[in-house]
């Protein structure tokens with residue numbers, strides 16, 4: 001089954017580049033940049049990857065991102081991810097990156113973006129992996145800071161096609177970012193947002209009605225609200241679901257309780273994605289495989305999930 005799933009042509013629509021930083025590369029970059037780490041070795045770091053919720057993960061994720069300093073670092077990070085795409089027949093990817101994670105550490109805006117954009121271009125030309133970048137705002141920071149980030153990004157508008165919203169969901173509803181999303185749409189960008197990962201269905205309504213998103217990132221808590229479910233089925237609004245992430249962050253206690261296949265059978269346009277694969281135990285194929293092992297996903301369901309991912313692409317080359 002693994003090889004069959006691996007060979008399925010698919011798109012990845014929910015992937016944080018900073019979350020694809022494998023411990024081996026993290027250590028290599030720390031050495032290259034002469035940064036002291038609080039872990040003795042790769043195994044010690046990996047054993048720290050045990051989380052009770054989103055915030056515990058985010059604290060480690062932002063700490064890990066501190067080894068990314070130069071354009072070459074961001075290139076190497078992105079290139080390593082694109083090679084995984086190639087190996088898993090991910091023919092199209094729409095990754096996120098969080099500029100504020102880097103600018104807040106004093107890394108100039110263009111350093112991260114140039115490294116990422118150059119690797120994505122090489123990925124298209126040398127690996128045949130199509131891609132479009134999503135610039136994601138950190139929702140635990142203010143709207144004003146998001147506006148400043150958009151100001152910094154506009155001179156590089158050709159490097160990305162959409163804006164997103166990520167980081168700590170609870171207490172930071174989509175409504176907090178309505179004006180910056182209005183402005184981004186006015187500048188011609190599509191919008192997506194994390195909603196209904198830990199947050200309630202109301203946050204999904206807000207993301208749809210106020211941020212006018214084209215796709216919901218996670219969205220698994222939509223199943224708690226029948227009226228919302230009807231809307232996302234009627235309008236075929238895609239959900240970028242991340243099964244391994246949801247179990248690692250205790251959104252579901254066990255993969256056997258995940259609702260992705262129930263949603264699929266109800267007609268929701270759900271897709272399978274890896275979110276932060278270096279931290280959650282695998283890339284897209286491993287996520288498909290977990291659904292097969294714990295939920296009995298059939299080949300026919302896998303084909304529909306993979307087709308959904310291709311249908312839900314927003315970036316047109």
Ligand code: ADE
Nearest residue numbers: 016166167168194275276
């Ligand atoms: N940033 C990286 N991964 C994330 C997730 N799963 N939810 C919110 N923000 C994130």
Ligand code: ZN
Nearest residue numbers: 016166194275
């Ligand atoms: Zn995410």
